[in-house]
Amino acid sequence: MPTPIRLYNTLTRSEELLQPVHSDGIVRIYSCGPTVYNTAHIGNMRAFLFTDILQRTIRSVGGFDVHWVMNITDVDDKIIRDSTVGSAAWPAALGEQTGDAMENMDRFTRYYEQMFVDDIASLGIRPDHFFAMPRATAYVSQMQNMIRGIVKAGYGYVSDGSVYFSVSAFRKHHAYGRLYTIDAENFRDGVRIDADEYERDSVSDFVLWKGQKPGEPAWEFELDGMQLPGRPGWHIECSAMSKELLGLPFDIHTGGVDLRFPHHEDELAQCTACDGTAGHDFTQARLWVHNEFLEVEGRKMSKSLNNFYTVNDLRQRGLDPLDVRFALISAHYRSVLNFTFDGVAAAGKARQRIQNVIWDLVDRAGDVPNGMVPEGVAAALANDLNVPRATAALHEFVASIPNAPTTEQAAQALGQLRAVNDIYALWTFAPRPTLTIPDTVAALAALRWQARNDKNWAEADRLRVELGAIGWQMKDGKDSYTVEPL
RNA sequence: GGUCCCGUGGUAGAGUGGCUAUACAGAGCUCUGCAAAAGCUUGUACAUCGGUUCGAAUCCGGUCGGGACCUCCA
Numbered sequence: 194m195p196t197p198i199r200l201y202n203t204l205t206r207s208e209e210l211l212q213p214v215h216s217d218g219i220v221r222i223y224s225c226g227p228t229v230y231n232t233a234h235i236g237n238m239r240a241f242l243f244t245d246i247l248q249r250t251i252r253s254v255g256g257f258d259v260h261w262v263m264n265i266t267d268v269d270d271k272i273i274r275d276s277t278v279g280s281a282a283w284p285a286a287l288g289e290q291t292g293d294a295m296e297n298m299d300r301f302t303r304y305y306e307q308m309f310v311d312d313i314a315s316l317g318i319r320p321d322h323f324f325a326m327p328r329a330t331a332y333v334s335q336m337q338n339m340i341r342g343i344v345k346a347g348y349g350y351v352s353d354g355s356v357y358f359s360v361s362a363f364r365k366h367h368a369y370g371r372l373y374t375i376d377a378e379n380f381r382d383g384v385r386i387d388a389d390e391y392e393r394d395s396v397s398d399f400v401l402w403k404g405q406k407p408g409e410p411a412w413e414f415e416l417d418g419m420q421l422p423g424r425p426g427w428h429i430e431c432s433a434m435s436k437e438l439l440g441l442p443f444d445i446h447t448g449g450v451d452l453r454f455p456h457h458e459d460e461l462a463q464c465t466a467c468d469g470t471a472g473h474d475f476t477q478a479r480l481w482v483h484n485e486f487l488e489v490e491g492r493k494m495s496k497s498l499n500n501f502y503t504v505n506d507l508r509q510r511g512l513d514p515l516d517v518r519f520a521l522i523s524a525h526y527r528s529v530l531n532f533t534f535d536g537v538a539a540a541g542k543a544r545q546r547i548q549n550v551i552w553d554l555v556d557r558a559g560d561v562p563n564g565m566v567p568e569g570v571a572a573a574l575a576n577d578l579n580v581p582r583a584t585a586a587l588h589e590f591v592a593s594i595p596n597a598p599t600t601e602q603a604a605q606a607l608g609q610l611r612a613v614n615d616i617y618a619l620w621t622f623a624p625r626p627t628l629t630i631p632d633t634v635a636a637l638a639a640l641r642w643q644a645r646n647d648k649n650w651a652e653a654d655r656l657r658v659e660l661g662a663i664g665w666q667m668k669d670g671k672d673s674y675t676v677e678p679l
Numbered sequence: 680g681g682u683c684c685c686g687u688g689g690u691a692g693a694g695u696g697g698c699u700a701u702a703c704a705g706a707g708c709u710c711u712g713c714a715a716a717a718g719c720u721u722g723u724a725c726a727u728c729g730g731u732u733c734g735a736a737u738c739c740g741g742u743c744g745g746g747a748c749c750u751c752c753a
Contacts, residue, residue, distance in 0.1 A: 241753080373748075373749085451752055455750045488746080525692085527684090528685080531691070539691065549716085581701075582693055585692090585701035645712080666715065668714085669714075
């Protein structure tokens with residue numbers, strides 16, 4: 194029985210029921226993905242893990258099919274800067290650069306894209322859960338069409354070889370500031386207005402198409418008879434790709450809180466400019482859901498504080514990526530999450546405890562049947578994706594499993610836990626792996642078991658210590674024993 | 680300057696106007712020759728000052744502290 198899912202919608206500043214826009218009942222989700230100019234960090238990962246839990250919840254708890262699209266931004270200023278000939282940021286692993294700017298950019302972005310794909314996979318995000326992972330550079334013509342539409346509607350203008358979106362023209366007919374309260378009068382103090390080399394009419398305008406500068410990779414673009422070689426602006430990428438792959442409007446648009454403005458506001462404006470009727474505020478997506486940032490050890494993550502971590506950094510510290518997954522979903526997505534190494538360790542302990550329970554149940558039940566997510570867990574997840582409360586309910590559920598369950602009880606509990614795992618993706622339901630026990634360990638253990646049975650406690654304890662010294666421990670049962678690595 | 684969020688026990692982190700969050704760590708107990716695992720029990724917690732209320736960590740206001748965004752950063 195599916196549970197209705199409610200989510201906090203930034204657009205309306207209230208919780209709303211998720212109901213598919215399209216009659217096919219498929220929930221369409223667009224997530225702003227990474228700009229592939231370096232390796233992603235755990236802050237990025239929090240955003241992607243949040244969306245992963247969201248889409249899995251929509252499938253498992255909400256009972257909907259999902260089309261999840263996450264883009265790869267593979268063209269932007271930083272990418273061009275770092276892939277240009279002679280760049281210090283060019284990865285040595287890629288060998289020599291060529292004289293072709295487009296080719297260099299391509300090799301550069303594919304390199305980081307692959308790292309990104311590997312990183313999210315290691316954190317339990319399944320590639321087959323994506324409906325598409327489009328590269329921006331593959332949709333340039335769709336972006337160009339959209340820009341033409343915006344200009345035709347009177348909201349775009351050409352200046353110095355670039356095309357800009359006129360916010361002031363747009364505001365005459367549509368709302369601007371729907372996702373973020375804009376105070377146009379107070380737009381000056383404290384704002385870092387970057388002295389762009391591009392000529393805009395107004396500082397609030399943003400670029401739709403950036404004219405090519407010497408040596409830069411570029412695409413041809415013909416607009417109203419003008420030739421404007423260049424590249425797409427950031428916001429138009431997501432507008433065009435979401436429209437092309439999901440159709441407008443779609444159901445859920447996700448991203449970090451920082452993207453509310455300007456990125457999402459501008460995406461929304463662009464889609465409205467193309468498809469909206471004056472006076473009516475067309476909505477690119479029904480629900481806009483934004484995740485909070487994370488801090489590390491209570492401080493903002495930054496390179497200067499030396500607390501800036503990539504997934505690979507954590508792997509090299511010997512952390513299990515799934516423990517990291519658990520730690521990164523331990524706070525509600527709209528709360529600041531404090532990432533700590535103690536937290537990962539605690540997550541690891543809790544994860545292992547439940548894994549042991551699962552293995553015990555598998556031993557008893559054999560097969561793992563299908564089951565439903567326990568009600569408390571489902572209810573918490575359906576309530577604006579309250580993962581911490583869902584996890585608490587999960588622990589309570591695990592505690593409620595009888596110590597010595599019957600085969601039926603074990604099977605039922607397993608089915609429910611597997612349903613939970615369709616969302617959490619932290620555990621395995623394969624039988625407990627059989628340990629390969631070195632002969633010396635087995636021999637020592639046998640000796641100790643004999644000593645113990647002879648009630649030769651001193652010798653038994655001595656052998657226990659000896660086993661411990663080589664990293665193994667014995668667990669005494671009633672009629673038998675097991676040995677495990679410490 | 681503007682818009683907005685947060686401040687919970689050793690740590691992380693939910694939460695409802697009055698009743699145990701949960702996890703990790705700690706303490707005690709049960710079971711164990713010992714140990715491990717498991718189970719049970721346990722902790723003066725809710726920034727601060729006022730206000731509303733029979734009653735507030737939960738509502739309102741002030742203060743202090745932290746944080747986010749304000750034109751390409753998840």
